[in-house]
Amino acid sequence: MRTFLSLLLAGTGCLLLPTAPAWAYGPAPKYAVADLPAPLRENAHAVIRRQEEALLVKSVGRTVETTRRAVTILDEVGARWASELVYYSSLNTISYFRGAVYDAAGRQLRQLRSQDIHDISLSDGFSLATDARGRVADLSQPTYPYTVEFEYEVVSDNPLFYSTWRPQPVEQLAVEQASFKVTMPAGMALRYQEQHLPAGTAQAKRTQGSQEVYEWQVHDLAAREEEADAPPVAELTPTVFTAPAEFEVQGHAGHLSSWADLSRWTYDLNAGRDELPPAIKAGIAALVQGETDERAKIRKVYHFLQANTRYISVQLGLGGWQTFPASSVAANGYGDCKALTNYCKALLGAAGIKAHAALVKAGSDEQDVLTSFPSSQFNHVVLCVPLAQSARPDTVWLECTSQTNPFGYMGGFTGNRHALLLLPEGGKLIPTPRYGAAENRRERLANVFLDVNGDATATLRTLRTGLEYDGVSGLPGLELAEQKKRISNRLALPNFTLNKVAFKHSGPEAAVPSLTENLALTMPALAPPSGKRVFITPNLLSRMAPPQATVGERQTDLWLDHAFTQQDTVVLHLPASLRPEQLPAPVQLTTPFGTYSSQLLTLPDGSIRYVRRLVMPRTRFARTDYPAYLEFRRKVSAADKAQLVLLKTDA
Numbered sequence: 001m002r003t004f005l006s007l008l009l010a011g012t013g014c015l016l017l018p019t020a021p022a023w024a025y026g027p028a029p030k031y032a033v034a035d036l037p038a039p040l041r042e043n044a045h046a047v048i049r050r051q052e053e054a055l056l057v058k059s060v061g062r063t064v065e066t067t068r069r070a071v072t073i074l075d076e077v078g079a080r081w082a083s084e085l086v087y088y089s090s091l092n093t094i095s096y097f098r099g100a101v102y103d104a105a106g107r108q109l110r111q112l113r114s115q116d117i118h119d120i121s122l123s124d125g126f127s128l129a130t131d132a133r134g135r136v137a138d139l140s141q142p143t144y145p146y147t148v149e150f151e152y153e154v155v156s157d158n159p160l161f162y163s164t165w166r167p168q169p170v171e172q173l174a175v176e177q178a179s180f181k182v183t184m185p186a187g188m189a190l191r192y193q194e195q196h197l198p199a200g201t202a203q204a205k206r207t208q209g210s211q212e213v214y215e216w217q218v219h220d221l222a223a224r225e226e227e228a229d230a231p232p233v234a235e236l237t238p239t240v241f242t243a244p245a246e247f248e249v250q251g252h253a254g255h256l257s258s259w260a261d262l263s264r265w266t267y268d269l270n271a272g273r274d275e276l277p278p279a280i281k282a283g284i285a286a287l288v289q290g291e292t293d294e295r296a297k298i299r300k301v302y303h304f305l306q307a308n309t310r311y312i313s314v315q316l317g318l319g320g321w322q323t324f325p326a327s328s329v330a331a332n333g334y335g336d337c338k339a340l341t342n343y344c345k346a347l348l349g350a351a352g353i354k355a356h357a358a359l360v361k362a363g364s365d366e367q368d369v370l371t372s373f374p375s376s377q378f379n380h381v382v383l384c385v386p387l388a389q390s391a392r393p394d395t396v397w398l399e400c401t402s403q404t405n406p407f408g409y410m411g412g413f414t415g416n417r418h419a420l421l422l423l424p425e426g427g428k429l430i431p432t433p434r435y436g437a438a439e440n441r442r443e444r445l446a447n448v449f450l451d452v453n454g455d456a457t458a459t460l461r462t463l464r465t466g467l468e469y470d471g472v473s474g475l476p477g478l479e480l481a482e483q484k485k486r487i488s489n490r491l492a493l494p495n496f497t498l499n500k501v502a503f504k505h506s507g508p509e510a511a512v513p514s515l516t517e518n519l520a521l522t523m524p525a526l527a528p529p530s531g532k533r534v535f536i537t538p539n540l541l542s543r544m545a546p547p548q549a550t551v552g553e554r555q556t557d558l559w560l561d562h563a564f565t566q567q568d569t570v571v572l573h574l575p576a577s578l579r580p581e582q583l584p585a586p587v588q589l590t591t592p593f594g595t596y597s598s599q600l601l602t603l604p605d606g607s608i609r610y611v612r613r614l615v616m617p618r619t620r621f622a623r624t625d626y627p628a629y630l631e632f633r634r635k636v637s638a639a640d641k642a643q644l645v646l647l648k649t650d651a
Contacts, residue, residue, distance in 0.1 A: 029106030031070055031147040037220070040174040044223035045078030046071050048167065049147065051178040055163045057185060061248040063156045064095075065163060070149040073141075077172070083138040084150040087122070091249075094135060095153040101139040102147040109146075112137055160249055160256075160321075160376045162242040168221050171233055175221035182242060186210040191257070193373045195239040203240075216240055228548060229629075230556040231620070232367055243375035249321070259374045260426025266321060266359065267422040270338070273325045274346040280330050284350040294389045297351050298396050299407050299508065305344045310334050311401040337381045340400040344383050355385040355398075358419040360432065364470075368417040371429055382414055384421060384430070397433055404473075406506075406513035411435070411470045416618075437563040437615050439466035439512045444541055449573045454528035458521045460541075465506075465514040468564060472515055476503040487519065493540065497522045527646075534578060534646040538600060538610035542568050543640040547633040554626040560593070563618035570610040571603075577650040580608060587639040592621070593632045598639050608644065 031049050040047050049070040056064040071081040082101075088094045099112030116139075122132040139148045167178035184190050192214070194203070204215045218238055230236075246255050254265035276284075287304060288297045312334040324339035326346040335343060338357075345355045361369050362380035369377040383398040399405045399414065410433050421427030443463045450456045464472055475483055484498050500520035506513050527536040537543075586599035594616040601609050614636065621629065 027108050029102075029108075031072060031102050031149070032106035033072055033104045033145045033147070035106075036072065036176070039222055040176060040220065041074065042174075042222065043172055043225045044174040045075055045172045046073050046081045047174040047176060047223075048178060049176045051167060051175070052181075053163065053165060053179070054181045054183070055242065056183045057159070057162075057188060057190075057244075059185065059248075060188070060244070060246050060253065061157060061159060063159050063162070064153060065156065066151075066153045068149075068151040070147055072145055072147040074145045076144070079140055082140040082148050083136060084148075084152075085134045085136045086152050086154065087132070087134050088154065089132050089158075091158040092154055092156045095155055097135055097137070097150075097152040099137055099139060099148065099150040101141060102149070103141075103143075104145050106147070109141070112139065112150075158249060158320075159244055159247045160254075162244055162375075164242065165216065165240040166234065166237065167218050168224070168237040169233065171224045171226040174223040175218060177217070177219040178221075179215065179217045180240060181216075182214045183208070184212045184214070186212075189245045190214055191243045191245050191373075191375075193241045193370070195241075196236060197238050197240075201238065225555065227554065227556050229558050229560060231559040234367065236556060241370060241373050241375065243373065256374060256376075258426070259420055259429055262359075262374060262376065263420055263422050263427035264424070267357075267424055267427075269321055270323050270342060270357070270422070271424070273323055274342055274349065276326050276346050276350060277330050280347070281350045284347050288351045294353065294387055295396065298348065298353060298385055298398075301347045301351050301353075302344065302398055302407055305340070305347060305400060306403045306405075308333060309340055309343065310403065311340060312336065337401050341381045341383045341398075344398060344400045348383075348385065353385065354388070355383050356427070357422045358382050358384045358427075358430075359422065360414050360419040361417060362414050364412045366417075369429075371418055378420065380414065382410070382419065382432075384419065406510070407508065408511075409433075409513050412467050413470075415467075435466045435512070435563075436618060437565045440468050440562070440564040441465045442468045442564065442566050444568045446540065446568070446570045447573065448523075448526075448540070448570060450527060450536075450575065450578070452529075452575050452577055454525055454534060456523040456526040458523060460517075460519040460521065462517045462519075463514055464517070466512045467562065469513050469515050472517065473513070475517070476505070476515070487517070491541070492543065493521075493523060495524060495526075529648065532648050533581070534648070535643050536572070536646065537641060538570055538572065538608070538644050539568065539598070539612055539640045539642070540570055542566055542612060542614070544614070544633065544636045546637040547630045550626075550630070554623040557623050558621040558626050558629055560616060560619055560621075562616070564616055566612070566614045568610075568612045572608040572610070572644075574606060574608065574646065576606070577648055578646045579606070579649055581645040581647045583608075584642040584644065587635075587642075589632060589635055589639075591628070591632045592625075593617075593629045596632075596636050596639070598642070600644065610644075612640070 036047060049072055052068045054066045058064060073079055073081055086094055086097055097117060101109045103109055117135050117137045120134050120136055122134050165180040168175050182190055198218060201216060201218050206213050224233065224236065244256055252269055255261045284301065287300055291297050309329060310333065313336045323342040324335050326343045329335040329339050329343040341357050345357060348355045359378035360380050360382055361378050383400055385396040385398065387394045387396060396408050397410050399410060415433050415435050417432055418429040419432050420429055444460065446458055446460045448456050448458045475486065480501065483501050487501065488498055498519060498521055502518040504516040527534050580602065583600045587597065589596040594614060596614050598612045603609055
């Protein structure tokens with residue numbers, strides 16, 4: 001039976017054909033991979049198709065950040081962009097979190113559903129209390145390429161941190177288009193600093209009603225190829241840093257036009273929280289009584305701290321900046337980095353020694369703060385103790401969160417960077433201890449006993465100091481099986497059995513900590529005979545790999561970021577029937593990139609001693625110096641592989 005509508009249309013002479021509604025076909029395709037310009041796919045694992053970031057400053061106490069990002073993922077390596085983690089806490093609220101995924105043709109496969117978003121704790125696993133959490137979503141697909149799109153908004157009552165815009169944060173990521181907008185209320189100034197912006201992308205400022213709007217845009221950024229020994233990518237790609245000139249966190253107002261401003265605000269926030277119980281004061285006074293050496297007093301107080309406290313992170317709201325009172329740490333025996341540093345400062349005060357807390361950007365892989373742009377770039381607190389009685393200006397630095405850290409040692413976690421002293425009048429940036437080639441040493445002595453069949457036994461003693469010590473400092477505390485496993489993975493020997501392991505730490509007076517490792521090994525078939533000859537490479541332990549071949553012109557500066565000294569001595573104890581046919585010529589290389597030497601000598605008892613020494617600086621060179629650096633590396637690698645030929649005298 002025909003409907004009234006069909007009869008009406010028929011009566012007017014119109015023919016109505018059945019058609020599916022528009023929604024049945026889904027949203028119109030977008031982000032089709034075929035639309036990507038070919039240059040953006042070169043050297044890229046992923047391409048940002050569109051990224052819009054906006055910071056709306058509502059007041060000195062509130063900001064709103066919105067992000068919308070669409071990324072085409074070209075292969076498995078680029079799949080990291082298929083997931084998104086949005087942070088929140090008691091001071092940061094997520095307003096919305098949306099997303100969708102599209103196939104290669106740009107057709108939407110599905111939208112992000114609530115059940116796809118997982119709420120996770122961002123606790124470090126040993127925190128007593130933390131409100132740091134995140135919402136994470138994953139839109140990974142089994143077939144490449146595809147495109148993911150995420151959009152979210154975060155309202156923050158923590159305006160000490162403004163956005164940092166890095167549209168191209170990693171290598172092998174291209175950018176089709178990206179923008180950044182900051183909207184400031186009337187009367188509030190935006191502080192910003194630009195780095196490595198392409199020509200024509202400097203900020204555009206306009207007035208919108210009573211607000212000031214700042215905008216940056218980039219487009220068609222080709223992927224940067226990853227290069228060996230290059231500076232961090234953050235130093236090479238476009239970046240805009242922003243920060244407030246004034247702010248307020250939970251009623252605590254401050255200014256931020258200089259490092260002194262940030263220092264003063266943080267100091268005032270923590271002032272008056274270093275009072276100790278009378279019993280603790282009396283105990284510290286007794287601990288240092290009769291001690292006349294200032295450094296020795298500090299060491300005793302530091303060891304008291306390590307023996308009586310433990311680190312537990314507490315980050316609740318303002319607790320990210322304001323410490324527990326010292327009396328609380330004394331009563332409970334725990335605290336976070338701020339609380340333990342404040343407690344140690346109070347303990348030293350009871351011993352008559354003045355100390356200052358200092359903010360630092362900690363992490364073994366972290367770069368130094370941007371010293372030219374005062375802003376909140378820190379994540380850790382340490383203690384700085386000037387030595388008032390020293391004949392020359394000197395300072396002791398204390399890491400207060402560790403029960404095992406050697407006295408006065410910062411290591412790779414907080415060394416070789418700047419820290420901000422917290423002073424009532426406002427502090428300044430000062431350098432933390434520097435660890436260069438003289439401090440970062442690895443010295444080895446190997447005695448290798450070779451028999452007529454080419455089998456060998458050996459003893460190996462290795463001393464590591466400074467940053468070389470960092471990677472092995474925890475070995476003595478492990479089970480023997482785990483010790484052997486880690487040591488075996490590190491030794492570049494073809495076939496061996498580890499029979500004995502022993503360790504010895506440096507004494508408490510050492511300026512830089514060290515660990516001595518003693519090993520006993522069996523090495524079957526180390527140098528099997530070949531006719532009348534035996535071939536052996538004397539450099540058993542420290543061969544530098546040849547440099548990778550370069551394709552095309554070098555794009556970045558050469559950045560050698562780890563200074564060190566390596567010295568190896570290998571003594572080959574030979575049976576009476578083996579004597580050297582000829583010793584390889586000594587090698588001596590002296591270049592701006594490092595110095596190298598290797599030499600073999602026959603000793604009076606018939607053994608052969610091999611000595612190798614390599615010293616590398618921590619410095620930067622122009623990209624035009626890269627071929628000369630590769631040549632240095634090639635010569636070192638060749639010298640490291642030089643073979644010693646032994647003759648059988650009884651053959």
